[in-house]
Amino acid sequence: MKQATKKLLTTGLLALTATPLLAEVNIYSSRQEGLIKPLLDKFTEQTGIEVNLVSGKDDALITRLSTEGKRSPADLLITADAGRLYRAKEANVLQPLKSDVVDAKVPANLRDSDDFWTGLTMRARPIFYVKGNVTEDELSTYEALTDAHWKGRICIRSSSNIYNQSLIASMIDANGENASEEFAKGLVANMARPPSGGDTDQLKAAAAGLCDIAIANTYYYGRLVNSDSAADNEVAAKLGVFWPNQGDRGTHVNVSGIAITKASKNVEESKQLIEFMLSTESQQWYSEVNNEYPVVAGVDASNALTNLGEFKADAVNLTVLGVNNEAAVKLMDRAGWK
Ligand code: FE
Numbered sequence: 001m002k003q004a005t006k007k008l009l010t011t012g013l014l015a016l017t018a019t020p021l022l023a024e025v026n027i028y029s030s031r032q033e034g035l036i037k038p039l040l041d042k043f044t045e046q047t048g049i050e051v052n053l054v055s056g057k058d059d060a061l062i063t064r065l066s067t068e069g070k071r072s073p074a075d076l077l078i079t080a081d082a083g084r085l086y087r088a089k090e091a092n093v094l095q096p097l098k099s100d101v102v103d104a105k106v107p108a109n110l111r112d113s114d115d116f117w118t119g120l121t122m123r124a125r126p127i128f129y130v131k132g133n134v135t136e137d138e139l140s141t142y143e144a145l146t147d148a149h150w151k152g153r154i155c156i157r158s159s160s161n162i163y164n165q166s167l168i169a170s171m172i173d174a175n176g177e178n179a180s181e182e183f184a185k186g187l188v189a190n191m192a193r194p195p196s197g198g199d200t201d202q203l204k205a206a207a208a209g210l211c212d213i214a215i216a217n218t219y220y221y222g223r224l225v226n227s228d229s230a231a232d233n234e235v236a237a238k239l240g241v242f243w244p245n246q247g248d249r250g251t252h253v254n255v256s257g258i259a260i261t262k263a264s265k266n267v268e269e270s271k272q273l274i275e276f277m278l279s280t281e282s283q284q285w286y287s288e289v290n291n292e293y294p295v296v297a298g299v300d301a302s303n304a305l306t307n308l309g310e311f312k313a314d315a316v317n318l319t320v321l322g323v324n325n326e327a328a329v330k331l332m333d334r335a336g337w338k
Contacts, residue, residue, distance in 0.1 A: 024050040025269045028065065029078040030058040031256065035290050036078065043276045049269050058084050058162075065093035065261060072263035075270045078120070080256040081162045083169065086322020089116040094259045095267075101275045105296045110255055113319040119255030120277050121292035124313060125167055126251050127242040128214045128221060130206050139242045142171065142252070145213065146186025154187065155202040155211035158195040159332035163217060167252050168332055169324035173316050174249050177327055184335035194338050200224070207235040214239070217254075222291025222304040243311035250312035254321070255295065 029036060033055055040051040056064070058079045065072055065088070077088055088094055089112060096115045103111075110119035127139060138149070145154060157164060171180045192211035199216035203224060206214040224236040243251045258277065260270045276282060283294035287302045294301060 022050055023048065023266070023269050024052060025075045025266050025273055026052045026054070026073045027076045027078060027273075028054050028056065028061045028074045028261075029076075030056060030061055030080065031078055035286075038289075039277065039282055039285060040273075042282075043273055046276070047269075047272060049272065051273070059087070062088045062091055062093065065263070066091050068263065070263050072261060074261045075264040075266045076273065077117075077259045077261055078256070081166055081254055082119075082257065082318035082321040083162045083166045083254075083325045085112065085117040085255075085257045085259060086319065086325065088259060089114070089322070093262050095262045095264065097260050097271070097274065099271050099275060101278065105278045107295070107297070109315050109317045110295050111318075112259075113317055117257045117259035118274065118278075119257045119295045119318070121256045121283075121286045121290070122253055122295050122313075123217045123219050123255070123292055124243075124251050124253045124311065125163060125215060125217050126311070127244050128203055128206060128216055128239045129242055130209075130212045130238060131240050133212045134240075136240070136242055139244065141245045141248070142167070143175070143183055143245075146183055146190065148190075150190040150213060152190065152192050153212040154190045155192050155205045155214045156187070156195060157198055157202060159184075159329070159337035161198075163199070163254065164215075164337075165325055165328045165332070166254050166321040167215075168328035169321040170249075170252050170314055170316055172324045172327055172331075173320045174314075177331060180328070181331040181335055184332050184337050188336050203239060204235050207238040218293070218305065218308065219291040221308075222302065225304045225307075226291070241308050243309070245314070246312050249316070250314040253293075253313040255318060256292065 040053060044051055061077060065074060079085060094116045097118060102118050106118050168180055171183060199220040202214035203216050203221060205211055221236060224232040227233060245251055258274055260267060264270055278296055280299050283296050283299040286292050287294055291302050291304050293305060
């Protein structure tokens with residue numbers, strides 16, 4: 001090697017060791033950037049840890065982690081629905097999360113039973129009804145929606161959607177597979193139309209007179225309430241919320257969650273970020289910005305959520321939703337749920 005190059009290399013190396021290595025975490029996330037970026041910026045501001053965010057579709061991110069294996073640059077996976085977090089755990093792309101802060105702050109049923117992920121925010125999937133067409137005393141449980149009374153009156157999205165798969169998975173846990181299949185058949189028989197669109201579309205369809213009942217996650221309703229569009233506000237105003245199954249297991253809930261990847265090279269920094277996301281400030285921010293329930297007890301939910309009233313949530317460990325996912329998908333298919 002020429003003397004000059006050698007000298008340059010040595011100087012370069014010296015310079016590198018002299019500068020402290022920049023701490024960073026790399027996130028694969030399926031959340032809308034607006035629902036997470038401001039929080040990550042605040043984390044960087046407070047800790048000096050740089051955060052790189054890669055956004056993508058849920059299942060595609062899990063596939064990407066699998067394909068990349070040990071070489072994956074990702075430290076953290078953020079995605080919605082316990083069913084999907086379970087898929088990531090089963091795909092062997094996560095590592096157990098050991099954090100006393102997480103254990104102390106997040107109720108055990110909102111975390112993986114083997115600590116592979118923790119919930120960050122909670123959402124419920126209640127029944128929305130058209131005021132004037134339906135009164136609360138006509139409603140009771142999810143199961144009762146199969147009554148002939150509701151024939152042609154129910155809007156709900158496709159069975160290919162994980163939120164519905166998780167709802168049925170929770171029902172399998174409570175009532176068994178046979179009863180859940182009967183439920184799915186009865187629900188299909190009462191649908192106002194073949195499933196189409198997302199949760200917001202079901203709420204809009206109900207408000208437009210296409211159906212009297214819509215099943216949707218709470219934050220979609222919250223978005224309509226807080227929307228700048230008067231038309232959205234009107235949709236929300238036409239609908240009431242009903243919390244089903246208050247006399248037994250409670251209303252179905254789910255989470256958006258976070259996990260440390262198996263390939264992570266920044267486990268400590270990743271843990272710090274998870275704990276930051278569980279701070280009162282972050283939990284409140286999430287609730288205000290996306291109308292999701294805090295997973296940490298004692299943190300206030302947004303006004304839009306508080307106005308929906310209190311309810312008893314199904315306390316089943318959400319790991320069950322992943323375990324029962326395959327059975328749920330199969331029975332929904334047999335029931336003809338498109
Ligand atoms: Fe969603």
